[in-house]
Amino acid sequence: MNEQELLAKGYRKYMGKEVDVFFNGKICAHSGVCVKGNPEVFNLDRKPWILADNATKEDLTALIDKCPSGALKYIVKE
Numbered sequence: 001m002n003e004q005e006l007l008a009k010g011y012r013k014y015m016g017k018e019v020d021v022f023f024n025g026k027i028c029a030h031s032g033v034c035v036k037g038n039p040e041v042f043n044l045d046r047k048p049w050i051l052a053d054n055a056t057k058e059d060l061t062a063l064i065d066k067c068p069s070g071a072l073k074y075i076v077k078e
């Protein structure tokens, strides 16, 4: 999915330098994979709760790939 499609489906964008993260709270299964996997990036006690630049591109994308519901997506910038 490209950015327009993600936004149209209700995802919210969290911009990063190398990677933009997208999150859809309606899909989230609250499994906690993201917050347990990297609390520097995913922290529900903070606004914004996602800081895409607090991990390397590799670590961030590998963790998002483990999101079981598809609520987290990413787009790596050129």
Ligand code: SF4
Binding pocket: 027, 028, 029, 030, 031, 032, 033, 034, 035, 066, 067, 068, 069, 070, 071, 072
């Ligand atoms: S890993 Fe995905 S499904 Fe689990 S809490 Fe995070 S966003 Fe929600």
